[in-house]
Amino acid sequence: MTTTSTPPHDTSSTPSAQPSAGALLLHGMRANMRQYGMLVALAFLVVLFQIWTDGTLLLPSNVSNLIQQNGYILILAIGMMIVIIAGHIDLSVGSLVAFVGAMSAVMMVKHDMPWVLALVLSLLIGAVAGAWQGFFIAYVGIPSFIVTLAGMLLFRGLTQIVLEGQSLSPFPDGFQNIAKGFIPEMGPYTQYHNPTLLIGAATIAFLLLREWRHRKRQLAYDLHVTPTGLWAAKCVAMAAAVAAFTLTLASFHGVPVVLLIMCGLLIGLGYVMRNAVVGRHVYALGGNKAAAKLSGVKDKRVTFLIFVNMGVLAALAGCVYAARLNAGTPQAGLNFELEAIAASFIGGASMSGGVGTVLGAVIGGLVLGVLNNGMSLVNIGTDYQQVIKGLVLLAAVGFDVWNKRKAGR
Amino acid sequence: MTGPGLETRPVLEMRGITKTFPGVRALSDVCLTVRPGEIHAVCGENGAGKSTLMKVLSGVHEHGSYDGEIRFEGEPVAFKDIRAGERHGIVIIHQELALVPYLSIAENIFLGNERATRGLIDWNGTLREASRLLQRVGLDERPQTPVADLGVGKQQLVEIAKALSKKVRLLILDEPTAALNDEDSAKLLGLILDLRAQGVACVVISHKLNEIRRVADAVTILRDGRSVETLTVRETPDAEPRLSEDRIIRGMVGRDLDQRFPERTRYDGADAGADALSVSGWTVRHPVDQQRTVVDDVSLTVRRGEIVGIAGLMGAGRTELAMSVFGRSYGRYVAGTVAVGGREVATRTVPAAIDAGIAYVTEDRKTYGLNLIDTIHRNISLASLPGMRGRGVAGLPGLVDGHHERSVAERYRTSMNIKAPTVLEQVGRLSGGNQQKVVLSKWIHADPEVLILDEPTRGIDVGAKYEIYTVIDRLAAQGKAVLFISSELPELLGMCDRIYTMAEGRLTGEVDRADATQEVLMRHMTRDRS
Numbered sequence: 005m006t007t008t009s010t011p012p013h014d015t016s017s018t019p020s021a022q023p024s025a026g027a028l029l030l031h032g033m034r035a036n037m038r039q040y041g042m043l044v045a046l047a048f049l050v051v052l053f054q055i056w057t058d059g060t061l062l063l064p065s066n067v068s069n070l071i072q073q074n075g076y077i078l079i080l081a082i083g084m085m086i087v088i089i090a091g092h093i094d095l096s097v098g099s100l101v102a103f104v105g106a107m108s109a110v111m112m113v114k115h116d117m118p119w120v121l122a123l124v125l126s127l128l129i130g131a132v133a134g135a136w137q138g139f140f141i142a143y144v145g146i147p148s149f150i151v152t153l154a155g156m157l158l159f160r161g162l163t164q165i166v167l168e169g170q171s172l173s174p175f176p177d178g179f180q181n182i183a184k185g186f187i188p189e190m191g192p193y194t195q196y197h198n199p200t201l202l203i204g205a206a207t208i209a210f211l212l213l214r215e216w217r218h219r220k221r222q223l224a225y226d227l228h229v230t231p232t233g234l235w236a237a238k239c240v241a242m243a244a245a246v247a248a249f250t251l252t253l254a255s256f257h258g259v260p261v262v263l264l265i266m267c268g269l270l271i272g273l274g275y276v277m278r279n280a281v282v283g284r285h286v287y288a289l290g291g292n293k294a295a296a297k298l299s300g301v302k303d304k305r306v307t308f309l310i311f312v313n314m315g316v317l318a319a320l321a322g323c324v325y326a327a328r329l330n331a332g333t334p335q336a337g338l339n340f341e342l343e344a345i346a347a348s349f350i351g352g353a354s355m356s357g358g359v360g361t362v363l364g365a366v367i368g369g370l371v372l373g374v375l376n377n378g379m380s381l382v383n384i385g386t387d388y389q390q391v392i393k394g395l396v397l398l399a400a401v402g403f404d405v406w407n408k409r410k411a412g413r
Numbered sequence: 414m415t416g417p418g419l420e421t422r423p424v425l426e427m428r429g430i431t432k433t434f435p436g437v438r439a440l441s442d443v444c445l446t447v448r449p450g451e452i453h454a455v456c457g458e459n460g461a462g463k464s465t466l467m468k469v470l471s472g473v474h475e476h477g478s479y480d481g482e483i484r485f486e487g488e489p490v491a492f493k494d495i496r497a498g499e500r501h502g503i504v505i506i507h508q509e510l511a512l513v514p515y516l517s518i519a520e521n522i523f524l525g526n527e528r529a530t531r532g533l534i535d536w537n538g539t540l541r542e543a544s545r546l547l548q549r550v551g552l553d554e555r556p557q558t559p560v561a562d563l564g565v566g567k568q569q570l571v572e573i574a575k576a577l578s579k580k581v582r583l584l585i586l587d588e589p590t591a592a593l594n595d596e597d598s599a600k601l602l603g604l605i606l607d608l609r610a611q612g613v614a615c616v617v618i619s620h621k622l623n624e625i626r627r628v629a630d631a632v633t634i635l636r637d638g639r640s641v642e643t644l645t646v647r648e649t650p651d652a653e654p655r656l657s658e659d660r661i662i663r664g665m666v667g668r669d670l671d672q673r674f675p676e677r678t679r680y681d682g683a684d685a686g687a688d689a690l691s692v693s694g695w696t697v698r699h700p701v702d703q704q705r706t707v708v709d710d711v712s713l714t715v716r717r718g719e720i721v722g723i724a725g726l727m728g729a730g731r732t733e734l735a736m737s738v739f740g741r742s743y744g745r746y747v748a749g750t751v752a753v754g755g756r757e758v759a760t761r762t763v764p765a766a767i768d769a770g771i772a773y774v775t776e777d778r779k780t781y782g783l784n785l786i787d788t789i790h791r792n793i794s795l796a797s798l799p800g801m802r803g804r805g806v807a808g809l810p811g812l813v814d815g816h817h818e819r820s821v822a823e824r825y826r827t828s829m830n831i832k833a834p835t836v837l838e839q840v841g842r843l844s845g846g847n848q849q850k851v852v853l854s855k856w857i858h859a860d861p862e863v864l865i866l867d868e869p870t871r872g873i874d875v876g877a878k879y880e881i882y883t884v885i886d887r888l889a890a891q892g893k894a895v896l897f898i899s900s901e902l903p904e905l906l907g908m909c910d911r912i913y914t915m916a917e918g919r920l921t922g923e924v925d926r927a928d929a930t931q932e933v934l935m936r937h938m939t940r941d942r943s
Contacts, residue, residue, distance in 0.1 A: 221816045222816065224816075278815070279812050279813050279814070279815060280811055280812050280813065281798045281799055281811050281812070281813055282811065284791065284794075284795070284798055284813055285798070287784075287787065287791070288784055288787070288791075288795055291784035291785070291786050291787050292780075292783065292784040292785065294780055294781045295780070295781050295782055295783055295784055295795075296784070296795070297742070297763060298739075298742060298763060298773065298775060298781050298782070299763075299795045299796040299855070300763050300764040300766075300767045300796055301795070302762075302764060358784065358786050358787065359786060
């Protein structure tokens with residue numbers, strides 16, 4: 005505590021110079037290390053299994069299969085990521101998948117309800133289940149681990165009660181299409197699936213437009229901008245990746261319906277988490293609940309909504325899974341919650357909340373999906389598959405912990 | 414104590430103690446001498462170094478992390494941790510009690526020091542010994558009672574019983590009565606006197622000067638990390654005190670005010686002098702211990718363009734007052750009204766308080782102010798996200814425009830001089846001063862009428878402090894009303910137009926800038942509830 009007689013001047017108070025582009029890039033990379041790392045890991049896995057399976061992995065039929073096989077896990081992972089960002093957990097989603105699948109089977113198979121109405125009602129059931137859990141977590145204040153553990157038992161039990169221990173099938177074709185269908189072919193015969201090409205082209209155009217507008221506005225606001233060359237390279241890489249993916253799908257049956265649903269969720273919820281007030285409140289709650297509350301975040305309402313959202317997504321996953329199996333069964337969705345949680349953590353979530361992105365959850369889910377698919381193709385038994393997936397989860401989070409500790413020094 | 418000449422050899426001698434933390438010299442050349450069987454008080458303003466000195470003494474700061482010499486009962490000692498200190502019989506009881514709530518009294522007393530043979534707890538011995546210790550501290554409870562079932566006063570006694578179980582020779586008490594009511598305080602002070610009679614020396618840190626006069630034999634005064642003087646309170650244990658409270662206060666504040674503050678700028682808007690915030694009859698109880706009234710019938714006003722201070726010692730209820738006014742985010746509301754700009758507002762929740770035009774900048778920015786793992790720009794925008802709308806689709810309600818948000822944050826980075834390469838920097842990596850500027854930016858951007866600043870310069874170096882003062886002055890000059898809570902009296906005297914003083918949950922005085930001196934404030938702050 006020195007007593008100076010003149011207003012002290014801080015020697016380091018000169019305005020900081022514009023940081024170099026390299027430093028900026030490195031900074032951005034480090035901030036998203038886990039996501040970039042997982043993207044690299046995903047690419048590595050794809051190349052590995054592509055070689056190992058003599059090219060089977062990326063055959064158009066297998067790519068379609070891969071998407072349809074993992075669609076419901078990815079849907080769950082997106083919801084789970086948001087729950088985990090807020091600092092909670094949801095153990096009930098596997099049971100909720102089973103329960104909603106069972107209810108949809110009862111409505112359509114037993115009562116011959118039109119499938120669209122049944123689908124809407126199923127999502128509503130999910131919303132109500134989510135609201136039930138959200139009420140106890142947000143307003144009563146019971147920890148989410150306990151409430152959803154109870155939900156896990158509760159919904160599994162209800163499933164068995166509703167189905168009376170038996171499987172119900174078959175579903176109408178329209179409903180089955182959610183999981184197994186593709187968007188219909190149109191126009192003249194080409195070698196490729198026409199609507200898919202159009203969607204692909206539109207996607208590329210949209211992405212480039214977005215990048216361009218983003219850059220224009222960054223320049224307008226005089227924010228630090230990535231160098232032009234680097235930016236162009238990024239755009240080209242993105243366009244090429246989408247084009248390759250589109251051609252692969254277009255040379256088989258086209259875009260699976262599940263992929264459309266997933267992309268809708270990825271874009272929609274990704275946008276909400278990034279750009280909507282409620283999304284930003286979720287990050288704030290997970291990062292520091294006390295500070296968020298004192299900044300005017302309505303913590304209870306936000307928490308409630310997160311679980312309603314998770315309920316709806318679990319219901320959607322339940323319908324997709326039931327449609328894929330073409331049956332409502334009591335054993336549906338077993339361990340799905342663990343897969344979704346693993347996908348979130350591989351994709352960059354933190355146990356203490358506050359970090360993660362919806363895209364990260366999808367990447368994490370794909371890492372697990374490619375592992376599953378690739379290992380099955382090369383005939384690795386499910387016993388070893390489990391061991392390997394366990395180690396991957398440990399390694400992904402371990403790497404992140406190590407990386408953060410290094411950055412902290 | 415009267416006895417053979419040997420007894421006059423000091424039980425504790427600390428000489429030339431100097432302790433530096435990165436960037437701050439907390440203690441320099443401090444001396445403290447405690448005679449056998451003496452109750453020795455340590456006084457000083459907040460931040461004078463009292464707690465640091467006690468941590469050095471008890472081994473919390475290990476030997477080697479400070480300079481100077483400690484002699485205990487004539488022998489030089491060097492503690493590497495608290496346990497080493499306790500083995501010599503030096504036991505510290507911290508302000509925040511360190512009891513495990515769901516364990517029993519007996520288990521707590523012997524925690525870490527269990528009565529056991531070959532790793533198995535000797536329950537009979539534990540309970541018997543615990544009963545004996547409880548008797549000694551005058552606590553009439555069964556040793557099996559869980560500590561959570563006891564009030565704070567009784568918990569304090571359990572802490573002392575725990576210290577006695579360690580064969581304590583020197584007991585250090587850090588603000589022992591801060592959380593206690595009058596009756597429990599009296600009981601505790603009585604116990605300390607009993608212990609003195611049994612030959613246990615005692616070092617007491619206290620803000621309550623009347624208590625010091627009541628029990629202490631001597632008092633050492635710390636100021637700015639130095640020991641300025643040691644005064645005798647009474648010659649023999651039974652004598653009347655011959656030291657006045659004013660004399661102690663003079664020792665505590667005896668320094669000159671200097672030019673550490675910017676020149677105040679007057680607000681000359683048409684509505685200058687109009688009431689911006691008026692609180693009346695505000696009464697709040699403790700959230701858990703509902704018998705305790707933490708804020709008691711407080712009424713105050715802050716006018717537009719005015720900076721009004723609240724002075725008070727730790728535990729006076731300043732933060733509790735501020736937080737409860739800010740959307741009832743503390744305690745259980747009992748009575749009172751809040752008006753902003755002359756109109757009464759319902760501030761039942763934090764969002765309602767923000768809408769009414771109140772902002773509260775917390776004293777504990779890491780716990781209550783910031784999301785440390787997020788970026789600067791997202792911390793700045795958090796309290797005003799609905800206003801961060803862009804054009805086009807991004808202008809829909811409920812959406813946030815990231816570009817707009819970043820450019821707002823960039824503006825504050827420049828105007829507040831936040832030292833960081835970009836606003837994308839994680840707040841957790843910034844220094845304390847820069848973190849504080851981020852919190853202030855957040856609330857300034859929320860554009861409130863009234864800003865409640867709670868210890869805005871705590872833990873900040875001198876340079877950054879001046880910058881914060883400048884910001885506060887600028888806010889007042891724009892016509893905002895500022896309620897400035899601080900434990901540093903010079904800061905209040907340097908910045909405020911008026912200063913309220915608080916003690917034990919009540920307003921005890923209101924002093925104009927012209928009449929305010931540290932002595933006057935300190936007298937109000939240490940005043941008894943009348």
